[in-house]
Amino acid sequence: MTTKRKVQILPPENFENLKLSKAKKKAVGVPAIVSTMRHISKEMGVWKGIKLLNKMNQKDGFDCPGCAWPDPDGKRSGLGEYCENGAKAIAEEATSKRVTPDFFKKHSVEEMSTWTDYKIGKSGRITHPMYLPEGASHYEQISWDDAFQKIAAKLKSLNNPDEAVFYTSGRTSNEAAFAYQLLVRQFGTNNLPDCSNMCHESSGAGLSQTVGIGKGSVTLDDLYESELIVVMGQNPGTNHPRMLTALEKCKKNGGKIVSVNPIPEAGNNVFVDPQNPLAIIKGGTQLTDHYLQVKINGDVALLKAIMILMLEAEEKAPGTVFDLDFIAEFTNGYDELIADVRKTDFNEMVAQSGIAESQIREVAKLFIAKQKIIICWAMGLTQHENGVNNIKEVVNILLLKGSIGKPGAGTCPVRGHSNVQGDRTMGIWEKPKDDFLDNLDKHFGIQSPRKHGVDAVESIQACLDKKVKFFMFMGGNFISATPDSQLTGEAIQNCEMTVQISTKLNRSHLVTGNEAIILPCLARSDRDDQASGLQFVSVENSMGVVHKSQGRLDPPSNDLMSEPAIVAKIGAATFGDSPVNWSEMEENYDVIRNHIEATISGFENYNKRVRIPQGFYLPNGARDRKFTTPDGKANFSVIEAPNRKVKEGNLIMMTIRTHDQYNTTIYGMDDRYRGIEGERRVVLMNKQDIKSQGFKELDVVHLVSEFNGEERKANYFKIVAYDIAKGCVATYFPEANVLVPLKSVAKGSNTPVSKFVEIRLEKAN
Ligand SMILES: Nc1nc2c(c(=O)[nH]1)N[C@H]1C(S)=C(S)[C@@H](COP(=O)(O)OP(=O)(O)OC[C@H]3O[C@@H](n4cnc5c(=O)[nH]c(N)nc54)[C@H](O)[C@@H]3O)O[C@H]1N2
Ligand SMILES: Nc1nc2c(c(=O)[nH]1)N[C@H]1C(S)=C(S)[C@@H](COP(=O)(O)OP(=O)(O)OC[C@H]3O[C@@H](n4cnc5c(=O)[nH]c(N)nc54)[C@H](O)[C@@H]3O)O[C@H]1N2
Ligand SMILES: [Mo]
Numbered sequence: 001m002t003t004k005r006k007v008q009i010l011p012p013e014n015f016e017n018l019k020l021s022k023a024k025k026k027a028v029g030v031p032a033i034v035s036t037m038r039h040i041s042k043e044m045g046v047w048k049g050i051k052l053l054n055k056m057n058q059k060d061g062f063d064c065p066g067c068a069w070p071d072p073d074g075k076r077s078g079l080g081e082y083c084e085n086g087a088k089a090i091a092e093e094a095t096s097k098r099v100t101p102d103f104f105k106k107h108s109v110e111e112m113s114t115w116t117d118y119k120i121g122k123s124g125r126i127t128h129p130m131y132l133p134e135g136a137s138h139y140e141q142i143s144w145d146d147a148f149q150k151i152a153a154k155l156k157s158l159n160n161p162d163e164a165v166f167y168t169s170g171r172t173s174n175e176a177a178f179a180y181q182l183l184v185r186q187f188g189t190n191n192l193p194d195c196s197n198m199c200h201e202s203s204g205a206g207l208s209q210t211v212g213i214g215k216g217s218v219t220l221d222d223l224y225e226s227e228l229i230v231v232m233g234q235n236p237g238t239n240h241p242r243m244l245t246a247l248e249k250c251k252k253n254g255g256k257i258v259s260v261n262p263i264p265e266a267g268n269n270v271f272v273d274p275q276n277p278l279a280i281i282k283g284g285t286q287l288t289d290h291y292l293q294v295k296i297n298g299d300v301a302l303l304k305a306i307m308i309l310m311l312e313a314e315e316k317a318p319g320t321v322f323d324l325d326f327i328a329e330f331t332n333g334y335d336e337l338i339a340d341v342r343k344t345d346f347n348e349m350v351a352q353s354g355i356a357e358s359q360i361r362e363v364a365k366l367f368i369a370k371q372k373i374i375i376c377w378a379m380g381l382t383q384h385e386n387g388v389n390n391i392k393e394v395v396n397i398l399l400l401k402g403s404i405g406k407p408g409a410g411t412c413p414v415r416g417h418s419n420v421q422g423d424r425t426m427g428i429w430e431k432p433k434d435d436f437l438d439n440l441d442k443h444f445g446i447q448s449p450r451k452h453g454v455d456a457v458e459s460i461q462a463c464l465d466k467k468v469k470f471f472m473f474m475g476g477n478f479i480s481a482t483p484d485s486q487l488t489g490e491a492i493q494n495c496e497m498t499v500q501i502s503t504k505l506n507r508s509h510l511v512t513g514n515e516a517i518i519l520p521c522l523a524r525s526d527r528d529d530q531a532s533g534l535q536f537v538s539v540e541n542s543m544g545v546v547h548k549s550q551g552r553l554d555p556p557s558n559d560l561m562s563e564p565a566i567v568a569k570i571g572a573a574t575f576g577d578s579p580v581n582w583s584e585m586e587e588n589y590d591v592i593r594n595h596i597e598a599t600i601s602g603f604e605n606y607n608k609r610v611r612i613p614q615g616f617y618l619p620n621g622a623r624d625r626k627f628t629t630p631d632g633k634a635n636f637s638v639i640e641a642p643n644r645k646v647k648e649g650n651l652i653m654m655t656i657r658t659h660d661q662y663n664t665t666i667y668g669m670d671d672r673y674r675g676i677e678g679e680r681r682v683v684l685m686n687k688q689d690i691k692s693q694g695f696k697e698l699d700v701v702h703l704v705s706e707f708n709g710e711e712r713k714a715n716y717f718k719i720v721a722y723d724i725a726k727g728c729v730a731t732y733f734p735e736a737n738v739l740v741p742l743k744s745v746a747k748g749s750n751t752p753v754s755k756f757v758e759i760r761l762e763k764a765n
Contacts, residue, residue: 004490004493005109005110005137005493005512006110007109007110007113007489007510007511008110008113008114009113009479009485009486009488009489009490009507009511010485010486010489010714010738011116011117011480011507011734011735012114012115012116013681013715013716014116014716015679015681015716015718016669016678016679016680016681017669017678017679018676018677018678018679018682018698018718018720019677019678019679020675020676020677020720021675021677022675023264023266023673023674023675023722023723024266024672024673024674024675025266025269026266026269026271026272026284027237027241027244027266027267027269027271027272027673028083028084028237028241028244028267028271028272028273028284029272029284030272031672032083032084032241033084035084035088035672036084036087036088037049039087039088039091039092039667039668040053040087040090040091042091043091043092043094043095043096043097044091044094044095044096045096048094049087049091049094052090052094052525052552052553053087053090055525055552060550060613061549061550061552062524062525062549062550062551062552063418063419063524063539063547063549064086064089064090064418064524065086065089065090065093065171065418065523065524065525066083066085066086066088066089066090066418066662067085067086067239067240067242067414067415067416067417067418067542068170068414068415068416068417068418068419068420068421068541068542069240069242069243069414069541069542070219070220070541070542070543070545071541071545071547071614072220083241083242084241085238085239085241085659085662086241086242088660088662088667088668089662090525091667092121092504092662092665092667093125093503093504093523093524093525094523094525094553095124095125096124097122097123097124097125098124098125098127098556098557099123099124099125099126099127099504099505100127100128101127101128101130101140101141103123104130104138104139104140104141105138105140107138108137108138109132109137109138109139109509109510109512110137112505112510113507113510113511116666117480117506117507117664117665117666117734118666118668118669120505120506120507120510121504121505121506121665121666123504123505124504124505124556125503125504125520125523125556125557126502126503126504126505126518126520127520127556127557127559127560128141128520128557128559129141129142129143129144129147129517129518129519129520129559130142130517130518130520131146131147131150131515131516131517131518132512132515132516132517133515134514134515135514139516139518142517144519144559144561144569147517147519148569148570148572148573149573150497150515150517151472151497151499151517151570151573151574152570152573152574154469154470154496154497155187155470155574156574158469158470160188161187161188161189161449162189162191162451162453162467163467163468163469163470164187164189164191164468164469164470164471164472165189165191165193165453165454165459165462165463165468165470165471165472166180166183166184166189166191166192166193166471166472166474167192167193167194167456167459167471167472167473167474167476167478168180168192168193168194168195168423168428168473168474168475168476169194169195169417169473169474169475169476169477170194170195170196170199170415170416170417170418170419170420170421170423171417171418171419171475171524172419172423172428172474172475172563173419173422173537173538173539173549173563173564174419174422174423174425174426174537174538174539174540174546174593174596175537175538175563175564175589175592175593175596176474176537176562176563176564176567177419177422177423177426177427177428177474178426178427178592178595178596179564179567179568179571179585179592180428180474180563180567181426181427181428181429182427182440182444182571182580182595183567183570183571183574185427185437185440185446185448185449186444186446186448186571186575186578186580187574188449189449189453190429190430190431190432190448190449190451190452190453191430191453191454191459192428192429192430192453193430193453193454193455193456193458193459194420194423194424194428194429194456195416195417195420195456195476195481196420196423196424196428197430197455197456197457197749197750197751198383198456198481198482198483198751198752198754199379199382199415199416199417199420199751200378200382200413200415200416200420201382201387201455201746201749201750201751202381202382202383202384202387202388202390202391202746202748202749202751203216203377203381203382203391203413204424204749205388205391205748205749206387206388206389206390206391206392206394206395206748206749207391207395207411207413207622208629209388209392209629209635209637210391210392210395210399210629210634210635210636210637211395211404211411211621211622211627211629211634211635212621212622212626212627212628212629212634213620213621213622213628214424215413215421215544215620215622216410216411216412216413216414216542216543216544217404217405217410217411217412217620217622217623218374218409218410218411218412218543218623219543219617219623220246220543221407222374222407222408222409222410223246223247223249223250223374223412224246224249224250224253225250225253225255225372225407225408226250226255226372226373226374226408226409227254227255227256227370227371227372227373227408228255228256228257228258228366228367228370228372228373228374229247229250229255229256229257229258229373229374229375229376230257230258230259230260230373230374230375230376231247231257231258231259231260231261231268231288231376231377232259232260232261232299232375232376232377232380232381232394233260233261233299233377233378233379233380233381233382233390233755234261234376234377234378234379234380234414235261235265235267235268235378235656235657236265236267236268236376236414237265237266237267237268237271237659237673238265238267238657238658238659238673239378239414239416239657240378240414241267243376243414244267244271244273244287245271245273247271247287248271248273248285248287251285251286251287252285256289256290256366256370257287257288257289257290258288258289258290258291258292258363258366259288259290259291259292260292260294260299260302261291261292261293261294261380262293262294262295262296262380262654262724262725262728262730263293263674263684263722263723263724263725263730264291264293264723265673266673266674267287267673268287268288268291269286269287269288269291271284271285271287272284272285273285290359290362290363290366292353292355292359292360292363293354293355293723293725294353294354294355294725295352295353295354295652295725295726295727295728296652296654296725296727296728296755296756297384297386297642297644297652297755297756298352298353298354298355298725299353299380299381299390299393300386300389300390300393300639300640300641300642301348301349301350301351301352301353301641301643302349302353302355302360303393303394303396303397304341304344304349304393304641305346305349305350305353305360305364306360306363306364306367306397307341307396307397307400308341308344308346308349309346309360309361309364309367309368310322310364310367310368310397310400311338311341311342313368321368321400321401322400322401322402323371323400323401323402323403325402326399326402327399327400327402330405330625330627330633330634331399331633331634331635331636332631332633332634332635332636333635333636333637333638334636336636336638337396337400337636337637337638340638344641349641352641352643354725354726367397367401370401371401371402371403371409372403372406372407372408372409373397373398373401373403373409374403374408374409374410374411374412375394375397375398375411375412376412376413376414377390377391377394377412377413377414378413378414378416379416379656379754379755380654380755381394382413382746382749382751383746383751383752383753383754383755383756384642384746384753384755384756385642385644385744385745385746385747385753385756386639386642386746386747387746387748387749387751387753388746388747388748388749389637389639389640389642389747389748391413392637392639393637393639394411395411395634395636395637396636396637396639398410398411399634399636404622404625404634405622405623405624405625406625410622410623411622412542413542414542415541415542416663418524418539418541419539419540421540421541421542421544422538422539422540422546425540425600425602425618426596426600427440427600430452430453430454430455430458431452431453432448432452434450436599436600437450439598439599439600440599443595443598443599444579444580444595445579446578446579446580455750456478456482456750456752457482457483457742457745457750457752458750459471460482460484460487460488460491460492460742461491461742463491463492463494463495464487464490464491464494466494468494468495469495469496469497470495470496470497470498470499470513471492471495471497471498471499471513472498472499472500472501473498473499473500473501473502473508474501474563474567475501475502475503475563476508477506477507477508477663477664477665478492478508479492479506479507479508479511480506480507480508480664480734480737481663481664481734481737482737482752483737483740483741483742483744483752483754484712484737484738484740484741484742485734485737485738486712486738487742488742489511492508492511492512492513493511493512493513494513495512495513495514496513496514496515497513497514497515497516497517498512498513498515498516498517499516499517499518499519500516500517500518500519501519501521501563501566502518502519502520502521503520503521503522503523504665506664506665507664519561519566520557520559520560520561521560521561521562521563521566522551522555522560522561522562522563523551524549524551525551525552525553526551526553526554526555526556526560527551527552527553527554527555528550528551528562530562530565530586530587530588530589531586531587531588532587532588532590534550535550535562535564535588535589536548536549536550536551536589537549537550537564537589538593538610538615540618543617544617544618544620545614545615545616545617545618546603546609546610546615546616546617546618547610547614547615547616548610548611548615564585564586564589564592565586568582568583568585568586569582569586590607593606593607593610594606594607601619602618602619603618622634644756646727646758647706647758647760649693649760650706650758650759650760651685651689651727651728651729651758651759651760651761652727652728652729652756652757652758652759653683653703653705653728653729653730653731653736653739653756653757653758653759654728654729654730654731654754654755654756654757655730655731655732655733655736655737655739655740655754655755655757656730656731656732656733657732657733658670658671658674658676658680658732659671659672659673659674660672661732663733663734664733664734666680671732674722676720679718680732680735681716681717681718681732681735682717682718682719682720682731682732683701683703683717683718683719683720683729683730683731683761684720684722684724684729684730684731685719685720685721685722685724685729686721686722686723686724686725686726686727686728686729687721688726689726689727689729690719690721693761695719695761695763696719697719697720697721698718698719698720699718699719699763700716700717700718700719700763700764701717701718701719701761701762701763701764702714702715702716702717702761702762702763702764703715703717703731703736703739703759703760703761703762704759704760704761704762705739705740705741705757705758705759706758706759706760707741707743707744707757707758708741708743710741712738712739712741713738713739714731714735714736714738714739715764716764717731729759733754736757737754739757739759740752740753740754740757741757744756744757
């Protein structure tokens with residue numbers, strides 16, 4: 001039996017200090033430089049900060065711990081290949097503040113759980129391994145050896161390996177991820193949920209079923225030479241700012257850009273390159289040619305309406321719109337798709353998309369005329385019940401144009417965490433392919449389990465069902481990142497032991513199992529010295545380029561270990577003498593890379609090629625028109641437009657990121673581009689909805705989510721009038737996660753539906 005501590009699972013409901021201004025029409029520029037310097041100087045001082053930024057994303061430096069957007073293959077900017085939000089990420093990581101054993105003596109877990117996520121995160125870098133004994137209120141210092149022994153003893157005490165679950169967040173390097181999944185499989189389970197389950201899982205599923213590879217097909221050069229880039233369900237100005245440079249290049253080469261979003265995001269509009277003084281003076285580049293204010297989840301309807309217009313044009317002048325040669329040679333399912341397009345009602349699709357017919361006709365003209373098309377997307381498409389279908393519909397329209405596997409064209413799922421794609425390549429997956437496990441078994445002489453494991457949502461359910469006794473987290477903040485926060489918190493508290501490998505404190509260190517252990521690790525920017533000398537790690541970006549990343553800073557404490565070292569030590573402590581030689585991996589990461597080369601295809605000569613400054617591309621079938629689906633073809637899919645109605649008077653809520661956060665890490669309280677400052681408990685609403693619901697701006701409301709007869713509530717949010725599609729509202733992640741029902745998931749990817757939550761508003765007194 002576990003005894004739950006009285007910790008607070010949800011962030012506090014207090015208001016801070018809301019200030020509103022007009023939403024910005026321009027992204028980046030001078031305000032971004034000012035903001036960068038403010039964050040840097042607050043966390044680590046100006047000079048140290050500038051020196052560090054100059055090493056970020058350079059060929060001899062370390063990979064930005066922010067997003068997965070690729071670095072240019074050729075020349076890198078002398079001013080540093082970083083953006084405002086990358087700089088904030090590094091400021092947060094290289095902060096000079098420390099969370100020491102004394103800090104934990106002073107503050108109980110109960111006390112810290114009443115703090116905001118902002119305050120928890122700002123405490124600083126964790127300096128020593130810590131242990132929270134059963135029933136204790138405070139963490140106490142523990143030696144590394146004792147920590148490893150406790151973990152090994154707990155693992156060995158389980159009735160079966162599936163009572164343990166091992167989560168991964170996408171910042172983990174290839175080397176650490178490979179060692180970690182090996183540990184888990186040697187232990188005997190495939191319980192390897194990861195942040196991808198909540199992120200681009202729908203992209204992986206949709207793409208592998210249609211084009212045979214779960215990754216995007218484009219390179220940066222493709223973006224530069226594309227004739228039409230469509231940015232759907234993505235906010236690059238905030239979440240992938242360096243993408244704006246690529247979009248600008250495309251514009252300068254004559255390309256057109258369409259953005260599809262329920263809100264007009266600043267970065268989709270005008271981009272002012274902060275590294276170009278002339279651009280700053282001139283006022284930047286207008287990026288978007290057409291902005292389509294789609295209703296939340298109106299994207300399939302929009303694409304269908306466009307396909308209807310394309311088919312009309314194709315029938316008038318056969319062979320001029322569709323790439324019939326490509327379709328004949330490389331695809332299957334064309335006739336079924338066309339039959340479906342033919343019977344689909346245009347007016348109904350227009351109505352469901354929420355976009356004016358005239359605008360759809362304008363954009364359809366681009367799809368008709370252009371040959372080199374790229375569609376970029378992120379969470380606005382994946383985190384829906386029909387997330388997998390959204391991606392399949394994107395593939396449909398690209399296939400019609402032959403826009404996959406040729407220069408300037410293709411699929412571009414824009415990944416989140418800087419190595420989330422690499423982690424999957426390394427085998428962090430609850431549904432591994434048998435041939436991958438066969439390779440592991442042959443190479444290491446182990447017996448990997450073949451039964452599939454639990455994903456993020458299933459792992460929460462398994463904890464609720466008391467099937468999980470041990471839960472380990474390689475980075476991340478599971479409590480705050482997952483849906484249904486209250487329920488998830490209670491689920492995790494059912495575990496006997498939780499273990500966090502982390503750089504910084506977050507709510508997941510406070511809402512724990514009976515016993516909890518924190519293993520503090522080196523971050524990307526820290527020097528990593530091991531027995532064989534200075535180490536580096538490698539990562540894979542959003543476009544499948546694998547490259548090296550080497551930290552430079554003196555670590556914040558002498559008591560930290562690297563992620564690969566921690567995994568190797570747990571391996572050694574758990575298995576003792578075993579077919580896997582754990583200590584040699586810890587001493588020299590070249591050894592891990594040799595194992596990767598021996599077991600995963602595409603990594604031939606890994607140790608040599610990873611040392612090439614700009615790294616190397618992994619093979620990508622779709623890029624070469626080699627579609628590795630069961631029938632060897634790219635597959636069209638017949639998709640129904642989702643038409644989930646909400647109750648009269650209810651609203652559809654999407655949970656999104658502000659400009660001042662990295663997922664659950666809150667850098668600051670502002671959402672500068674959206675003109676919202678000093679407050680995160682806000683609900684962005686269309687003016688007409690505010691009025692028709694009988695509210696006025698700044699009224700305080702409670703949000704009640706309705707799902708299958710169940711209700712969930714988040715209290716105290718201020719209404720902010722915003723240019724958002726009617727019937728739709730936006731709140732910030734993670735404050736609103738309590739409203740996302742655990743059982744509301746995407747079909748075929750099990751991703752929590754974070755972008756379509758049916759809610760009603762209640763006036764707060
Ligand atoms: N600075 C910073 N960078 C980050 C992150 C961060 O938190 N901060 N997070 C990283 C991670 S892990 C990820 S996954 C990415 C996330 O990157 P994004 O996907 O850009 O992040 P979100 O804030 O979830 O924004 C989703 C966008 O989709 C729109 N949207 C919502 N619903 C719909 C819909 O139904 N249709 C359409 N067309 N649009 C919709 C929203 O208005 C919003 O603009 O960013 C990564 N980079
Ligand atoms: N409602 C709602 N929920 C969402 C989303 C949404 O849009 N809406 N987005 C989802 C998405 S796309 C994602 S990817 C997930 C994110 O889920 P997670 O990846 O679990 O969450 P993060 O907030 O990125 O994790 C931050 C923590 O990672 C640790 N950390 C940082 N750097 C390192 C490092 O180098 N090593 C180690 N070991 N630890 C480190 C720090 O302790 C930090 O507090 O959230 C998902 N949840
Ligand atoms: Mo993500």
